Amino acid sequence: MKLAVSAEQQELRDSVRRFLADRAPLSRVRELMEIDDGIDEILWRQAGAQLGLQGIAIGADYGGAGFSFAEQAIILEELGAALYGGPYLASAVLAATALLASSDDDARRDLLPAIASGDTIATLAFTEDDGAWTPEAIRLAATSTAHGWVLDGHKSFVLDGHTASLILAVARTDAGLSLFAVDPATAGVQRTALPTLDQTRKLARCEFASAAGRLVGVPGEAAAVLNRTLDVAAIALAAEQLGGAQRALDMAVSYAKVRHQFGRPIGSFQAIKHRCADLLLEVESLRSAVGYAAAAVAEDSEEVPVVAALVKALASEVYFHVAAENIQIHGGIGFTWEHDAHLYFKRAKSSELFLGDGNYHREHLATRIGL
Numbered sequence: 001m002k003l004a005v006s007a008e009q010q011e012l013r014d015s016v017r018r019f020l021a022d023r024a025p026l027s028r029v030r031e032l033m034e035i036d037d038g039i040d041e042i043l044w045r046q047a048g049a050q051l052g053l054q055g056i057a058i059g060a061d062y063g064g065a066g067f068s069f070a071e072q073a074i075i076l077e078e079l080g081a082a083l084y085g086g087p088y089l090a091s092a093v094l095a096a097t098a099l100l101a102s103s104d105d106d107a108r109r110d111l112l113p114a115i116a117s118g119d120t121i122a123t124l125a126f127t128e129d130d131g132a133w134t135p136e137a138i139r140l141a142a143t144s145t146a147h148g149w150v151l152d153g154h155k156s157f158v159l160d161g162h163t164a165s166l167i168l169a170v171a172r173t174d175a176g177l178s179l180f181a182v183d184p185a186t187a188g189v190q191r192t193a194l195p196t197l198d199q200t201r202k203l204a205r206c207e208f209a210s211a212a213g214r215l216v217g218v219p220g221e222a223a224a225v226l227n228r229t230l231d232v233a234a235i236a237l238a239a240e241q242l243g244g245a246q247r248a249l250d251m252a253v254s255y256a257k258v259r260h261q262f263g264r265p266i267g268s269f270q271a272i273k274h275r276c277a278d279l280l281l282e283v284e285s286l287r288s289a290v291g292y293a294a295a296a297v298a299e300d301s302e303e304v305p306v307v308a309a310l311v312k313a314l315a316s317e318v319y320f321h322v323a324a325e326n327i328q329i330h331g332g333i334g335f336t337w338e339h340d341a342h343l344y345f346k347r348a349k350s351s352e353l354f355l356g357d358g359n360y361h362r363e364h365l366a367t368r369i370g371l
Helices: 009-021 026-033 041-050 067-081 086-101 107-115 222-258 272-298 306-335 341-351 359-366
Strands: 122-125 141-145 148-159 166-173 176-182 189-194 203-216
Touching: 009 041, 009 067, 026 341, 041 107, 067 086, 067 222, 067 272, 086 107, 086 122, 086 148, 086 166, 086 222, 086 272, 107 148, 122 148, 148 166, 148 176, 166 203, 222 272, 222 306, 222 341, 272 306, 306 341, 306 359
Parallel strands: 122 166, 141 166
Antiparallel strands: 141 148, 148 203, 166 176, 176 203, 189 203
């Protein structure tokens, strides 16, 4: 595996970081928190037209840039550091990976180019009211009729589900779990935004009442597609969490240098120095794990199911711990709405739960390796 960061990858990181600092600073993130859809459409279009971010890991045959997941992980890390709340994870990772993992080349050629350009915002709808991340929990039903497939049921906690222009829904058929492409403007689809702890990331409930859907692939193949997609998405989210954890650590260290107590910076006190050193060790350990996991996806390694569970469990716990310690090091100001520390804390908690927390992934890993 290639674990070293190349000059081109570093240039990509620098470009994305400059772009987000200029177009999506935390002041803009706060503005978008108050908007129902939470999407800066101009920023989204620029990300596609100027940097090609949405199609970075989509093959050139399907309108993308044809790079690997290693490059996409770098983008995700920078998005996480900036607390970007747009539909990148939903569209460029969840939806795109599901299509790439399916056997339906016609659907890939029809749907992926618009996702790669950013013209289509897509999402993957799979969880339901119990919030379970396992395929066995899916109850949305799909029935074949004389006029095509129709879906009945609902999905909850759909990432950017209330604004997506394409919903890929996993439903249960007589042949097993199957994947369907649904136009949210079609009759029988109703979407409702859900209140969330993390106001920078939007979730929705999607209801389907005899809603028409296009079968993607063949009936019964979606269980394997979903397993692959969730593994890749877990590593993608871990890369986001790494970016957030690094930024929270940077905030804590910077504040410890300028906040004075008893005539000296608080960072000079042993208790604060040791705390920051411990946090640095956690973040660097996570960086190594994310780099290895991203390389595993890029090279389509058989290790992906194992490293996905390991890295998501580690990332969830590291990010939450660093974000919480960042508030503690800031003291009283860290608890205020005006300070940005609480935004990272809320993102850390929501990311911990999204796609399953540490306990879920450790149990998932134990099951996969036969323990």
